[in-house]
Amino acid sequence: MSSDRKSSSELREFDRSLPMTLLKAREAVMRKFLPSLREHDLSAQQWRVLRALMEAPHRDASEIAERCAILLPSLSRILQNLERRALVRRKTDRKDQRRSLVSITPKGVRLVEKIAPISEERYQHITQKFGEQRLSDLYDMLGQLIECLENDEGDSS
Amino acid sequence: MSSDRKSSSELREFDRSLPMTLLKAREAVMRKFLPSLREHDLSAQQWRVLRALMEAPHRDASEIAERCAILLPSLSRILQNLERRALVRRKTDRKDQRRSLVSITPKGVRLVEKIAPISEERYQHITQKFGEQRLSDLYDMLGQLIECLENDEGDSS
DNA sequence: GGATTAAATGTAACGTGTTAAGTAAATCAC
DNA sequence: GTGATTTACTTAACACGTTACATTTAATCC
Numbered sequence: 404m405s406s407d408r409k410s411s412s413e414l415r416e417f418d419r420s421l422p423m424t425l426l427k428a429r430e431a432v433m434r435k436f437l438p439s440l441r442e443h444d445l446s447a448q449q450w451r452v453l454r455a456l457m458e459a460p461h462r463d464a465s466e467i468a469e470r471c472a473i474l475l476p477s478l479s480r481i482l483q484n485l486e487r488r489a490l491v492r493r494k495t496d497r498k499d500q501r502r503s504l505v506s507i508t509p510k511g512v513r514l515v516e517k518i519a520p521i522s523e524e525r526y527q528h529i530t531q532k533f534g535e536q537r538l539s540d541l542y543d544m545l546g547q548l549i550e551c552l553e554n555d556e557g558d559s560s
Numbered sequence: 561m562s563s564d565r566k567s568s569s570e571l572r573e574f575d576r577s578l579p580m581t582l583l584k585a586r587e588a589v590m591r592k593f594l595p596s597l598r599e600h601d602l603s604a605q606q607w608r609v610l611r612a613l614m615e616a617p618h619r620d621a622s623e624i625a626e627r628c629a630i631l632l633p634s635l636s637r638i639l640q641n642l643e644r645r646a647l648v649r650r651k652t653d654r655k656d657q658r659r660s661l662v663s664i665t666p667k668g669v670r671l672v673e674k675i676a677p678i679s680e681e682r683y684q685h686i687t688q689k690f691g692e693q694r695l696s697d698l699y700d701m702l703g704q705l706i707e708c709l710e711n712d713e714g715d716s717s
Numbered sequence: 718g719g720a721t722t723a724a725a726t727g728t729a730a731c732g733t734g735t736t737a738a739g740t741a742a743a744t745c746a747c
Numbered sequence: 748g749t750g751a752t753t754t755a756c757t758t759a760a761c762a763c764g765t766t767a768c769a770t771t772t773a774a775t776c777c
Contacts, residue, residue, distance in 0.1 A: 416615060419699065421686070422593070422604065425586040427629055428702045431709040432578050441736095446762065447579065458573060464726065472584055477763050479727055484762085501725040501772045529578070533708050541705065542576065544698050545585045551690050552588040598766095603732065621756065634733055636757055641732080658742045658755045 435529060439521045443514060448473055448481055450522075453515050456491060456507035463502045490514060592686060596678045600671060605630055605638055607679075610672050613648060613664035620659045647671060 417423050433447060440450050451471040456462060462470075468478045482505060485491040490511035496502035507515070530538055574580050590604060597607050608628040613619060619627075625635045639662060642648040647668035653659035664672070687695055 417608065417611060420608075421589050421683075421695075421699075422586055423608070423629055424699060424702050425582055425589065428706050429579055429582040429586065430629075431706045432582065435709060435712075436579065448763065451574065451577075451580070454574060465724095472580055472587070474764065474766095475726070476728080476765075480762075499725085499773070503726075526578075528712075529709070532712060533705055537701065537704075538578075541701050542578075542581060544694065544701065545581050547694075548690060548698065549585050549588045552592060552686070555592075555685075555689060605733065622754095631734065631736095632756065633735075633758080637732075656743070656755085660756075 432529070435525050436522060439518060439525070443518060445514075445518070446481075448477065449485060450518070452478070452481055452485065453490065453507060453511055456505060456511070457515055461504040461506040463496065463504055467505060485511070589686070592682050593679060596675060596682070600675060602671075602675070603638075605634065606642060607675070609635070609638055609642065610647065610664060610668055613662060613668070614672055618661040618663040620653065620661055624662060642668070 437447065440447065445453075448471065451473070452467055455467050455470045458470075464475060464478055464482065467473070467482075468475050471478070473481065482491060482493065486493060489508055491505055492508050493503045493505050496504050594604065597604065602610075605628065608630070609624055612624050612627045615627075621632060621635055621639065624630070624639075625632050628635070630638065639648060639650065643650060646665055648662050649665050650660045650662050653661050
């Protein structure tokens with residue numbers, strides 16, 4: 404029995420699996436950035452949170468979660484960790500005591516400012532190597548894919 | 561060189577973050593597939609493993625890990641779970657007693673055959689909605705990105 | 718104003734990602 | 748063949764992803 408016994412109807416095997424391909428691409432990109440984060444005991448998620456906090460004097464948890472694409476339960480643990488390390492600070496919002504306003508500490512700012520140049524340099528390196536135009540096209544396609552999938556009401560046709 | 565813009569672009573904020581964009585794209589795609597897996601208490605990873613085992617009568621752990629892009633420690637736990645549920649079976653390789661050959665059970669096959677059509681239908685739906693050509697282009701670009709990054713010796717400078 | 722509902726956040730439980738360390742079997746060295 | 752190295756896999760420990768549930772405070776309804 405020759406190897407082409409598998410009727411193509413069996414199931415499209417996942418050489419062409421969108422989730423897997425996106426996963427591998429992400430992992431490949433991450434491998435360029437993670438080492439410099441690891442040096443300072445930061446995960447990718449912690450790094451995103453710190454960067455989000457550089458954008459504003461303070462933010463509540465929901466804003467950070469939205470900005471960083473991290474779910475609230477994960478963020479809750481991440482903030483505890485960063486707070487323990489004195490990289491961020493939390494205070495309850497006086498106007499709405501359900502909210503906790505998070506801000507980055509001077510120590511956190513120093514850490515970001517130390518890592519950011521390396522991170523930026525890696526990004527520029529990737530941009531050069533892959534091509535600025537191509538990278539831009541890729542962003543566009545991914546954005547379109549996301550939009551296409553979000554505006555897709557019924558998942559169960 | 562001194563492209564010292566104003567403070568607003570202190571650091572390229574992550575609207576244009578490749579890892580985040582890839583993450584969001586993957587999550588958007590996953591949201592289309594996960595519900596039908598959840599119905600049968602399968603994670604995306606468990607599903608990949610089962611599909612990989614449909615491709616051959618048996619496979620050792622390293623092959624599965626490679627095929628599914630799952631690290632061995634994770635796979636080890638996943639196989640324990642699937643074995644407990646009698647969806648896969650493991651036997652030690654007589655030729656090399658370090659290896660454990662994993663195969664899918666009839667029960668596992670039935671589960672895959674039940675889910676596969678729905679999964680395939682979702683995939684076709686996405687292909688239609690996003691466009692076959694565009695999807696193909698996206699695969700190409702992602703493949704090129706991965707290749708570009710893998711063949712990039714020095715990650716530092 | 719007191720009860721109800723909604724919103725913001727936290728906790729729990731389980732599965733996975735990831736690095737390091739451990740175990741056992743095969744291979745290599747001599 | 749004995750010992751060192753390598754290979755295949757597992758375990759441990761910690762962080763994150765995800766869903767469900769709990770908690771506290773705001774907003775809303777009568």
